[in-house]
Amino acid sequence: MTTVKKILIFFCVFVVVLNADEAQAIMKKVDNNMRGKKCLSEVKDEYYIPWA
């Protein structure tokens, strides 16, 4: 395998990992907003919705 190919494969893997990390981070922020769990050590992970 040529060096160019290796660099290309590394770059592709790097981009995929970056995308997965960013996607996971976004989903966690959305989940935090829905459930009020900003940080387990910072606040309690409890919420209450009066719908009425």
Add this chain to the structure above:
Amino acid sequence: MSITSRGHKRTMKMETWSTGNKKSFVKTLYPPKDKGITFLSLNNQMWQYVPKIERIIKIPPSMMLQKWMGSDITNDDIAKQSSIVDDYKPKILKKSGNIVTMQLTPKASAAVVWGKIVSHIDTRTYTNTKDIFYDDEGKEVRIFTYKNIKKFGKYYAPTYWRVAPVGKKGSYTEIVIENIQYDIDISGDYFKKSALKRFSR
């Protein structure tokens, strides 16, 4: 919550308590005929208490995709309301301004019912604007639309949800959240089976 089906509309009011990602309790307040019906979800299992017959009923796994209280959300949505982050693997499909489109596919180990979910997220508030749910064959099954983002303390949440099953014109469920209190002390008593009857009144 308003449920519209074939031109007929009915409205319900309820309260929800939740802690962590595996425990929630729902109490129906309105209409009078449904008042006091309670639901408890613990670790993806679900029970219902019906005051008229004074019975606690366990919702069997085969009923988890059935409509919850006649609405377009399912028992599974109530029981597994917080498992999306744990059970699905997210991938960014597109970024357009503040909106990120994500594809969520089930993890191999996850026992979930959807083939995939495409979620649109507003990164200004980190709230969903739209979720499209697909079955195992890649067919659209239902669409959630969210509006009226409000800030409750330090958290943002959409306060209007519209759930529309695909292919059932004129049928939809609207949910309006009037208030949310985050990070308050909730008694552990709400998450015991005895709560179903105790907090029904």
